[in-house]
Amino acid sequence: MKKTGADIFVESLRHEGVKTVFGLPGGVVLKIFDVLCQQKDIELVLTRHEQGAAHMAEGYAKATGKPGVVLVTSGPGMTNIVTGLADAYMDSVPLVAFTGQVSTNLIGNDAFQEADNVGISRPCTKHNVLVKDVNELAQTIKEAFYIAMSGRPGPVLVDIPKDVSTEKAEFKYPDKVNLRGYNPTISGNKHQIKQAAEEIMKAKKPMIYVGGGAVFSDAADEIRELAEMTQIPVTMTLMGLGSFPGTHPLALGMLGMHGGYWTNMAMHYSDLLIAVGARFDDRVTGKLSEFCPEAQVIHIDIDPTSIKKTFHAHIPIVGDVKAVLRQMNVMLRARDGNVSEVKALRAPWLKQIDEWKKAHPLTYKQDSKITKPQFVIERLFELTKHNAIVATDVGQHQMFAAQYFKGTKPRTWLTSGGLGTMGFGFPAALGAQKAFPEKLVLCITSEGSFQMNLQEMATAVEHKLPVKIVLLNNGFHGMVRQWQDLFYEGRYSASYLGKLPDFVKLAEAYNILGLRAEKPGEVESVLREGLKHKGPVLMDIYTDPYENCYPMIPAGGAHHEMMLEDPPELTQAKKGGSHKRKVDEGEGVLPA
Amino acid sequence: MEHIISVLVENKFGVLARVAGLFSARGYNIESLSVAPTLDPTTSMITIVTAGDDRIIEQIMKQLNKVVEVLKVVDLTETDFLDRETALIKVHTKPQHRDEAIRIADIFRAKIVDSSPTTYTIEITGDVDKVEALINLLRPLGIRELIRTGRIAIARETTRTTSPRREPALLKS
Numbered sequence: 001m002k003k004t005g006a007d008i009f010v011e012s013l014r015h016e017g018v019k020t021v022f023g024l025p026g027g028v029v030l031k032i033f034d035v036l037c038q039q040k041d042i043e044l045v046l047t048r049h050e051q052g053a054a055h056m057a058e059g060y061a062k063a064t065g066k067p068g069v070v071l072v073t074s075g076p077g078m079t080n081i082v083t084g085l086a087d088a089y090m091d092s093v094p095l096v097a098f099t100g101q102v103s104t105n106l107i108g109n110d111a112f113q114e115a116d117n118v119g120i121s122r123p124c125t126k127h128n129v130l131v132k133d134v135n136e137l138a139q140t141i142k143e144a145f146y147i148a149m150s151g152r153p154g155p156v157l158v159d160i161p162k163d164v165s166t167e168k169a170e171f172k173y174p175d176k177v178n179l180r181g182y183n184p185t186i187s188g189n190k191h192q193i194k195q196a197a198e199e200i201m202k203a204k205k206p207m208i209y210v211g212g213g214a215v216f217s218d219a220a221d222e223i224r225e226l227a228e229m230t231q232i233p234v235t236m237t238l239m240g241l242g243s244f245p246g247t248h249p250l251a252l253g254m255l256g257m258h259g260g261y262w263t264n265m266a267m268h269y270s271d272l273l274i275a276v277g278a279r280f281d282d283r284v285t286g287k288l289s290e291f292c293p294e295a296q297v298i299h300i301d302i303d304p305t306s307i308k309k310t311f312h313a314h315i316p317i318v319g320d321v322k323a324v325l326r327q328m329n330v331m332l333r334a335r336d337g338n339v340s341e342v343k344a345l346r347a348p349w350l351k352q353i354d355e356w357k358k359a360h361p362l363t364y365k366q367d368s369k370i371t372k373p374q375f376v377i378e379r380l381f382e383l384t385k386h387n388a389i390v391a392t393d394v395g396q397h398q399m400f401a402a403q404y405f406k407g408t409k410p411r412t413w414l415t416s417g418g419l420g421t422m423g424f425g426f427p428a429a430l431g432a433q434k435a436f437p438e439k440l441v442l443c444i445t446s447e448g449s450f451q452m453n454l455q456e457m458a459t460a461v462e463h464k465l466p467v468k469i470v471l472l473n474n475g476f477h478g479m480v481r482q483w484q485d486l487f488y489e490g491r492y493s494a495s496y497l498g499k500l501p502d503f504v505k506l507a508e509a510y511n512i513l514g515l516r517a518e519k520p521g522e523v524e525s526v527l528r529e530g531l532k533h534k535g536p537v538l539m540d541i542y543t544d545p546y547e548n549c550y551p552m553i554p555a556g557g558a559h560h561e562m563m564l565e566d567p568p569e570l571t572q573a574k575k576g577g578s579h580k581r582k583v584d585e586g587e588g589v590l591p592a
Numbered sequence: 593m594e595h596i597i598s599v600l601v602e603n604k605f606g607v608l609a610r611v612a613g614l615f616s617a618r619g620y621n622i623e624s625l626s627v628a629p630t631l632d633p634t635t636s637m638i639t640i641v642t643a644g645d646d647r648i649i650e651q652i653m654k655q656l657n658k659v660v661e662v663l664k665v666v667d668l669t670e671t672d673f674l675d676r677e678t679a680l681i682k683v684h685t686k687p688q689h690r691d692e693a694i695r696i697a698d699i700f701r702a703k704i705v706d707s708s709p710t711t712y713t714i715e716i717t718g719d720v721d722k723v724e725a726l727i728n729l730l731r732p733l734g735i736r737e738l739i740r741t742g743r744i745a746i747a748r749e750t751t752r753t754t755s756p757r758r759e760p761a762l763l764k765s
Contacts, residue, residue, distance in 0.1 A: 118606060119609070122609065122610060122613055123613055123617050126660075147660060179660060180602065180663055181602060181659070181661055181662050181663040181664075303658070304654045305651065305654040305655050308650060308651075309651060
């Protein structure tokens with residue numbers, strides 16, 4: 001029997017096991033939405049802005065490992081998801097975005113709500129296709145899901161013209177993809193892996209450096225086995241957090257620009273670097289010419305373009321990190337059963353790292369008058385007993401969360417790493433909560449980021465998504481302000497957010513519980529009450545507007561050149577009032 | 593260093609934009625580009641002439657391989673290959689220069705494919721050196737218009753087609 005394109009679309013999604021679609025309707029996708037509302041298998045989450053849909057799908061995908069599905073209309077519907085596509089492309093998040101397109105006979109005519117969806121999204125998707133014939137729709141959808149999920153995952157966009165959704169074709173869901181030019185390498189080259197295993201046994205000061213690839217490949221067990229068997233400390237990138245328990249004795253936390261002192265020192269002095277699903281991003285490496293100057297580099301990644309892109313690799317291994325680490329662990333197990341010998345070999349190195357850690361642990365100065373953001377994260381970490389899915393926005397609060405919320409499980413840390421998208425956190429948290437209605441989902445955000453997608457509070461209420469929003473309100477684009485303090489003599493150009501809304505009232509306007517902690521003494525009770533609340537809640541916590549995030553490698557610096565606290569001239573300026581603040585602090589809702 | 597890269601792709605719309613976009617997005621320059629279907633009408637061959645150090649060329653090769661519709665990528669520069677280019681050169685010919693133009697064309701075994709009272713259009717096919725030598729000789733006569741196809745290239749049969757310097761795992765077969 002022949003089916004319409006819209007029916008084929010919904011049937012195909014059913015075949016792919018899709019349960020949730022995030023989207024917003026419009027003229028050219030009405031037929032698809034009409035079919036969607038007449039069935040029960042696939043639930044539509046109506047967002048208030050298409051960008052929210054894209055980030056929700058990202059949060060869903062990051063938390064579940066399944067593809068996130070987006071459905072929006074042509075023109076502005078599509079252009080509004082571009083940020084989400086670019087974010088997903090940078091962070092390798094499997095998304096399948098369906099966009100409406102004007103009817104095929106109108107394409108190119110500057111029709112109402114027409115945009116070149118495929119052209120616009122080409123550089124920020126892994127693949128994209130305009131479906132011109134309803135007979136090709138099912139095959140295209142099958143391939144879109146396959147491409148999004150396989151190899152290095154990423155967003156795929158399928159553009160469906162209006163007439164394709166209304167015309168009819170025979171439907172049979174294909175069981176095979178037909179992609180001659182796409183065949184990701186999964187298992188690694190045995191010879192290379194063997195060589196890597198030999199280097200691992202020889203190294204005196206090795207480091208495992210884990211990126212987001214390890215999370216998507218579900219390699220947490222393999223990393224743990226490798227680390228414990230060989231007694232090699234593990235550091236994670238912002239994207240890799242959770243792939244090794246942050247509380248493990250061998251865990252060194254995050255590295256790079258705001259990584260721990262001990263972590264970056266260990267990187268700098270290591271003699272062997274085992275990069276696992278990481279891509280040597282500039283925020284990780286700092287000054288490339290002085291990055292890990294003494295280290296041999298083993299680089300495992302499924303994406304050949306990540307290898308030797310910015311940094312050399314002595315032993316490149318192309319393959320799925322889980323598969324490669326399995327192969328490697330088998331070899332290592334066979335080679336050396338003598339754990340005590342390995343322990344002895346590594347002991348001086350681990351001791352050295354420990355000394356670095358003792359010399360300069362993560363630290364901040366408590367203040368009785370104003371809440372320190374680090375304190376809030378520490379309390380959250382304790383109160384949730386480490387057991388929460390955490391979504392963050394972008395900026396200082398994100399770095400504090402990465403430093404102090406030491407996640408223990410993969411897929412519980414949802415953040416925008418590569419693109420650094422403010423406005424990502426809240427919708428991402430909603431997407432994760434949609435996938436896991438029973439789990440505790442936190443959105444750690446700030447007043448700057450939250451305002452970029454706050455409209456999704458309506459979605460939270462409508463779908464009963466009890467996300468706990470912890471809003472660290474310092475009245476500034478904090479990271480911008482920090483850089484201005486450090487590198488622009490304290491001229492706060494456009495970083496001060498003078499006219500802030502009353503976030504408690506704002507939450508209440510959306511029928512969300514709003515709580516506020518103005519003073520450090522109120523933080524504990526607000527967090528407790530907020531976490532206990534059954535529905536969504538927004539906790540507006542006033543934090544120190546002038547707190548800076550350390551350690552910090554200034555842009556272009558090397559790993560051993562960290563700043564550990566405010567430089568003396570900044571401290572002096574803050575104290576003596578000669579600080580060139582161009583801001584009237586009496587304004588806004590900042591605490592006096 | 594200059595490299596000639598052959599990219600076998602699926603013959604579908606949008607593929608060329610994707611391949612070209614990959615160069616522009618990374619700030620790599622395309623010096624010449626030629627596209628046409630192959631023996632198999634479902635595939636096209638794109639021949640790209642580009643320049644860069646080893647690291648850039650390695651990235652280009654890998655990035656090209658990553659494109660879903662790309663079937664095969666070969667850096668011909670690392671093999672023994674033949675390359676050809678065709679140019680159409682419209683030369684301004686004053687009466688006293690018309691014989692000279694014909695003589696120059698003859699030397700290069702180029703053809704005069706169109707003539708008017710004031711111009712000859714000369715067609716030349718050859719490697720880059722030959723085409724450029726002809727252009728240089730015709731320049732003093734006054735070249736009114738010049739169109740070059742960009743280079744196409746093919747590996748000589750006796751040599752390997754895959755580069756010995758690259759890991760085989762990185763190349764699609």
